Structure formats: C-alpha cells, structure tokens
Amino acid sequence: MASQAYDAVHWYMEEVGARVVAKTGIPSDRHHLGKLILHSLQDDPDFIFQMDGATGESETFGSALDRSIRCAVSLTNMGLKKGDVMVLMGPNHIHFSVPHNAALYLGIMVACVDATLGVNNHYTTLSQLLKVDDAAIKNFRPTxxxxxxxxxYLTSTSGTTGVPKTAMLTHKNLSIGIRYIWIEFSKFPTPTRMVIVTSPAQWLSAGFHYLFSPIMKYTRLQTSATVTPEHFGELVNKYKPTYILISPTLMTTMMSKAKCDFNCFENIQVGGSAVTQEFLADLKKITNAKIYILYGMSEVSGPTLQQDESTQPGSYGRPIGGLELKLVDPKTYRVITEPHVPGELWYRGPSVFKGYYNNEEMTKETLTEDGWLKSGDILYRDEAWNLFFVERYKLLLKYRNHQVSPSEVESVIMKHPGVFQVAVTGIPDRECGDLVVACVVPKSGCSPSAQEIKDLVKGGVVF
Structure with missing residues (x-):
C-alpha cells in the first residue's frame, strides 16, 4: 500500500512563497496572504475561480484580480490603511471576495459578520468602488x-467561557494553520477539482476557502441563496463537487432530506461540533468518499489534529506537526503524562492567534505568558497519541449557525420578576447541535410560564 505524502502541501506552499519573495525581495512575504493571493490570481487568468450556484454566475482568476485591485485602489483613496477594520456582511455570492481580497492586499483587518444583522443607510456600493482609472490599476502595489x-481576520469564536469574542488571526497564523486542511492530499496545485461552501461567510470554515482557493487553485462553488436540502441537492447533482467541509449537524440534515448522489465527493471533512461513530457509519453508507474529522479551533487558525486511514475508531486523530501540544489538569495545571487520563488540551505554535480584539482580560485568561493556548476542550490520549474527545470545558453552545452564551441568556431570564434562579444548558441534537434549555426556579408565590420566558429571551438576546 502506498504511503501518504503528508508534506506535499508544505512543499507547495514553500514554492508559492518563494515565487512571491523572488518578486518582492522581502523574505516574510511568504506569509503575506494578500501577496500570495495576488500572485496566484495573476498566474492563470483563465482559471474558473468561483461560481454562484444560485444565479449560475462564474468568475475567472483574471476577473477577480481586476476587480479586487480596483477595490483596493478605491479603499486607499478613501483613506483606509493597514490596521483599519473592514466589516463584511452578505451571502456567499461572487462579489463577496472582491473587498475581502482587497483588504488583504492592504493589511486591513477583515471582519465577516452575520448578514441578517442589517445595516444602516450609510454605505458605499461595490460598483462605486470599482470605478477606478486603468492607470491606477497598473501602478497598484500591495502594502x-x-x-x-x-x-x-477578526473572527467570532467561543473562546473558553462567556459571551462570543473576536479572535485576531494574523496573516502568518492563517497561512500556516489553514494548510493543514490539505495534509491528506498529495497533488498540488489543484488538490481537488471543486469545493462546495455551505458555511455562512462569517464562519472561519468559509474563510478557509475564501483565502486558499486562489492559492491552492481550485474552483469554489458557493451560493447566494439559503442552503436548504433542496438547493443543496440541486447544486450537488448539477456541479458534482469533489470536496466538502461541513458540520455533522448540517450533514445529518442533508443526508436525510437532500435528494442527491453523495458519491461525487472524493473527500468529506466534518467538524465544528462533536462527531459520533453513529454519524460516521451513516455517512459511509451513502458515499465512497474519504471521510475525516477536522478537529481544531478558531484560535489556532484551523486543524490541530490530523487523521489518516490508521486512525483508531473514535479518535479525532494525532497532533499535527506544526504545533506543540500537551494535556493539562484544568484545575491544578499539572501536565498529564499518562495515557487514558483526561485533561484540557493546550497548544503552542505559529498558528496560535494574537489574542482577542479589544479584550485583554480574556486574552490573558486564555493565553499563558509563555505562549500556551488553553483550548477549553477535555480529551485523553492512548499510548500512540491518538486523541479522544471527552467534553467541552467551555460553556458556549452552538445552535445551527449561531453561538449562544448560557450566561447571556441567564442574565435576560433573571430580569423576569417571577424568576428566583435559572441555569441554561444544551441538549445535544443531531440537526441543531445544541438545543438551548433553561431550568427555572420561580420565586415563592410566582408561576412564570414557559411562554413568558421564551418571549423574554426572544426580545432580549441577539443570536
């Protein structure tokens, strides 16, 4: 049996980085995502870069290059510069990547947020940003x-406990961390023909492909419509994507309701919430694809464990090569050296994030002085360092594409005059992830109804 070329993605990324450095003469540019993307788009102008399955629109590398440079010139003319923040909201249409890439060229921080939050009336349209003199395009140079x-990237994350936070991921963090998604692949460029993106744009799992589809040179299939089972089935049957990264909860819905042939997929990676053996067994019944669990966290810019065909059943994999890793007792901070003893997973390495945006207190709680990141997850290992998930030490719940803070919901419910105490937790659900449940202790002589509590939460918590 042939052995797996686990280093192929690293060889390829070093080659792309070396070409960029040869142009600029700046050694650190091998991790400058803006320059890596710019170089890659220039390399093959006719390659199909992205497709919107809802509208049928497609775009080449050359078109995306032209539009993103025009946008970058306009942003510069507006006074935006390195260190500023750009908030992007919208569905996964082919226009989304234009300001996204332009910001990366200039060192502007990209914060993708939920498109359902709404905007005020003061904004500039993309068509306005693309009205740029051709001479300015020729003279454009990334920052x-x-x-x-x-x-x-400024990306929403659960952190360890409490309300959602915003992790600061540097260009180097992401250029090193995301490549480990492709550790199982041996052919570069174009490790797979077409990736279908089902995550909303504000999730880092979508960002993986917005960032790396030009660098890895594969076509990104996305949709500006809601990803219903009916629409998902239409996309799969029409375009035959070869790769998908998807949550087990969403895949459970698609397996039961989408009418499509899953055998077009060559590789399926599942992650974002707990992956059960029952789920994997059901998935293997409908596809011949290679199936891997993608275990990681936003604060580490991608995967932290890797699986292969020898991974033990139930294990999320072994540590990737780019990170130091240890198991620690979360209460005593004793490093656990014995196998089969649960502990909190800690990481240290070049893909570990810079900290939480405007939240120094939580940064200090999560990152130790010597650079170790506390994951908030409890796992144990066997003698061969196969790691097995036990439970979340952190509290944040995940309901479909929403992050729910139990403490935030509790604070709203406590405003009810008839509530004495409340505890909020989650019940695991195959489709929804966590179903949020409130256990309410009423004040003496009071009888708050379930509907009153629901109405209070509905009006007081923004999901």
Missing part, C-alpha cells in the same frame, strides 16, 4: 507589512 504581526 508591505510584517505578516506575523498584521491581523488578517
């Missing part, structure tokens, strides 16, 4: 900066 210090 020089240190990729290790310059933040590329």
């Amino acid at each position: 020089d900066f240190d990729p290790a210090e310059t933040v590329a």
Whole structure:
C-alpha cells in the first residue's frame, strides 16, 4: 500500500512563497496572504475561480484580480490603511471576495459578520468602488507589512467561557494553520477539482476557502441563496463537487432530506461540533468518499489534529506537526503524562492567534505568558497519541449557525420578576447541535410560564 505524502502541501506552499519573495525581495512575504493571493490570481487568468450556484454566475482568476485591485485602489483613496477594520456582511455570492481580497492586499483587518444583522443607510456600493482609472490599476502595489504581526481576520469564536469574542488571526497564523486542511492530499496545485461552501461567510470554515482557493487553485462553488436540502441537492447533482467541509449537524440534515448522489465527493471533512461513530457509519453508507474529522479551533487558525486511514475508531486523530501540544489538569495545571487520563488540551505554535480584539482580560485568561493556548476542550490520549474527545470545558453552545452564551441568556431570564434562579444548558441534537434549555426556579408565590420566558429571551438576546 502506498504511503501518504503528508508534506506535499508544505512543499507547495514553500514554492508559492518563494515565487512571491523572488518578486518582492522581502523574505516574510511568504506569509503575506494578500501577496500570495495576488500572485496566484495573476498566474492563470483563465482559471474558473468561483461560481454562484444560485444565479449560475462564474468568475475567472483574471476577473477577480481586476476587480479586487480596483477595490483596493478605491479603499486607499478613501483613506483606509493597514490596521483599519473592514466589516463584511452578505451571502456567499461572487462579489463577496472582491473587498475581502482587497483588504488583504492592504493589511486591513477583515471582519465577516452575520448578514441578517442589517445595516444602516450609510454605505458605499461595490460598483462605486470599482470605478477606478486603468492607470491606477497598473501602478497598484500591495502594502508591505510584517505578516506575523498584521491581523488578517477578526473572527467570532467561543473562546473558553462567556459571551462570543473576536479572535485576531494574523496573516502568518492563517497561512500556516489553514494548510493543514490539505495534509491528506498529495497533488498540488489543484488538490481537488471543486469545493462546495455551505458555511455562512462569517464562519472561519468559509474563510478557509475564501483565502486558499486562489492559492491552492481550485474552483469554489458557493451560493447566494439559503442552503436548504433542496438547493443543496440541486447544486450537488448539477456541479458534482469533489470536496466538502461541513458540520455533522448540517450533514445529518442533508443526508436525510437532500435528494442527491453523495458519491461525487472524493473527500468529506466534518467538524465544528462533536462527531459520533453513529454519524460516521451513516455517512459511509451513502458515499465512497474519504471521510475525516477536522478537529481544531478558531484560535489556532484551523486543524490541530490530523487523521489518516490508521486512525483508531473514535479518535479525532494525532497532533499535527506544526504545533506543540500537551494535556493539562484544568484545575491544578499539572501536565498529564499518562495515557487514558483526561485533561484540557493546550497548544503552542505559529498558528496560535494574537489574542482577542479589544479584550485583554480574556486574552490573558486564555493565553499563558509563555505562549500556551488553553483550548477549553477535555480529551485523553492512548499510548500512540491518538486523541479522544471527552467534553467541552467551555460553556458556549452552538445552535445551527449561531453561538449562544448560557450566561447571556441567564442574565435576560433573571430580569423576569417571577424568576428566583435559572441555569441554561444544551441538549445535544443531531440537526441543531445544541438545543438551548433553561431550568427555572420561580420565586415563592410566582408561576412564570414557559411562554413568558421564551418571549423574554426572544426580545432580549441577539443570536
């Protein structure tokens, strides 16, 4: 049996980085995502870059290059510069990547947020940003900066406990961390023909492909419509995507309701919530694809464990090569050296995030002084360092595409005059992830109804 070329993605990324450095003469540019993307788009102008399955629109590398440079010139003319923040909201249409890439060229931080939040009336349209003189396009040069210090993404994350936070991921964090998604692949460029993106744009799992589809040179299939089972089935049957990264909850829905042939997929990666053996067994019944669990966290810019065909059943995999890893007792901070003893997983390495945006207190709680990141997850290992998930030490719940803070919901419910105490937790659900449940202790002589509590939460918590 042939052995797996686990280093192929690293060889390829070093080659792309070396070509960029040869042009610029700046060694650190091998981690400058803006320059890596710009170089890749220039390399093959006729390659189909992206497709919107809802409208049938498609775009080449050449078109995306032209539009993103025009946008970058306009942003510069507006006074935006390295260190500023750009908030992007919208569905996964082919226009989304234009300001996204432009910001990366300039060192502007990209913060993708939920498109359902709404906007005020003061904004600039993309068509306005693309009205740029051709001479300015020819003279455009991306901004020089240190990729290790310059933040590329501000991404929503659960952190350890409490309300959702915003992790600061640098260009270097992401350029190193995301490549481990492709650790099982041996052919570069174009490790797979077409990736279908089902995550909303504000999730880092979508960002993986917005960032790396031009660098890895594969076509990104997305949709500006809601990803219903009916629409998903239409996309799969029409375009035959070869790769998908999807949550087990969404895949459970698609397996039961989408009318399509899953055998077009060559590789399926599942992650974002707990993956059971029952789920994997059901998935293997409908596809011949290679199936892997993608275990990681936003604060580490991608995967932290890797699986292969020898991975033990129930294990999420072994540590990737780019991170130091240890298991620690979360109460005593004793490093656990014995197998089969649960502990909190800690990481240290070049893909570990810079900290939480405007939240120094939580940064200090999550990152130790010597650079170790506390994951908030409890796992144990066997003698061969296969790691097995036990439970979340952190509290944040995940309901479909929403992050729900139990403490935030509790604070709203406590405003009810008839509530004495409340505890909020989650019940595991195959389709929804966590079903949020409130256990209410009423005040003496009071009888708050379930509907009153629901109405209070509905009006007081923003999901």
